[in-house]
Amino acid sequence: MLTLRNISVRLGGKLILSSISFSAVKGINVILGPNGSGKTTLLRAIIGMIKYDGEIRVDGEISYVPAEFFSPSMKVLDVLKAGRKRANYESYIKELNVEKFLERDFSTLSSGERKLILVTKALAEGDNVIMDEPLSNLDVKNKFFVMNILKKFNHKTFLITSHELETLRYADKAIVINKGKLEYDGGVSDLSDDLLSNVYGIKFKKIQVDGKTFFNVTG
Ligand SMILES: Nc1ncnc2c1ncn2[C@@H]1O[C@H](COP(=O)(O)OP(=O)(O)OP(=O)(O)O)[C@@H](O)[C@H]1O
Numbered sequence: 001m002l003t004l005r006n007i008s009v010r011l012g013g014k015l016i017l018s019s020i021s022f023s024a025v026k027g028i029n030v031i032l033g034p035n036g037s038g039k040t041t042l043l044r045a046i047i048g049m050i051k052y053d054g055e056i057r058v059d060g061e062i063s064y065v066p067a068e069f070f071s072p073s074m075k076v077l078d079v080l081k082a083g084r085k086r087a088n089y090e091s092y093i094k095e096l097n098v099e100k101f102l103e104r105d106f107s108t109l110s111s112g113e114r115k116l117i118l119v120t121k122a123l124a125e126g127d128n129v130i131m132d133e134p135l136s137n138l139d140v141k142n143k144f145f146v147m148n149i150l151k152k153f154n155h156k157t158f159l160i161t162s163h164e165l166e167t168l169r170y171a172d173k174a175i176v177i178n179k180g181k182l183e184y185d186g187g188v189s190d191l192s193d194d195l196l197s198n199v200y201g202i203k204f205k206k207i208q209v210d211g212k213t214f215f216n217v218t219g
Pocket residue numbers: 011012014016033034035036037038039040041042
């Protein structure tokens with residue numbers, strides 16, 4: 001369980017998040033919003049990296065993948081194992097198909113390979129897996145590969161930000177933030193193209209195929 005009640009954050013004297021409330025569901029929760037809308041700030045509040053007003057309630061362990069990260073010169077296996085002792089890394093290493101990187105130095109991996117390692121680590125360590133743009137740096141095949149893996153582990157709660165509306169087809173819940181305010185919190189099929197058009201300032205058309213929802217940019 002991951003519930004936020006009236007979360008407000010002030011940074012540099014400015015109100016960055018204004019009274020955000022929602023509950024994440026088990027499975028995939030996708031946070032959308034334009035650049036600078038407050039997505040990363042919200043994730044940082046949830047993991048306790050920054051001060052906030054309001055209440056955050058979490059059951060179970062939290063793990064986190066930041067959008068940008070330090071790349072230490074360390075064996076990949078040591079990066080994976082740094083942290084939680086009881087995490088079952090082996091099954092996730094197999095699942096994410098990253099065995100071939102384990103003996104390599106983490107800093108020598110490509111950006112997409114490093115992202116796959118951090119996603120593996122977060123999956124192993126958390127019941128509530130918070131990921132800031134986990135798909136950035138991944139090629140088109142790996143994007144779908146990772147989203148399908150998240151779908152498979154739907155007993156966990158994933159809260160992820162994304163600039164890719166394609167992720168919505170995998171999502172159990174959509175959360176839209178604009179200018180630090182919550183604009184939408186609900187199922188993907190109920191999210192309207194008008195709302196997204198207003199938030200992003202470009203025209204979207206919603207399409208539903210085989211029970212899945214897609215948003216195309218039309219102007
Ligand atoms: N320490 C700070 N002082 C002042 N303003 C800040 C500070 N940290 C972040 N901000 C501002 O808060 C706003 C929200 O930033 P945040 O990184 O949460 O946005 P985001 O939705 O994750 O954006 P993006 O999609 O570009 O990653 C931005 O306008 C940013 O400039």
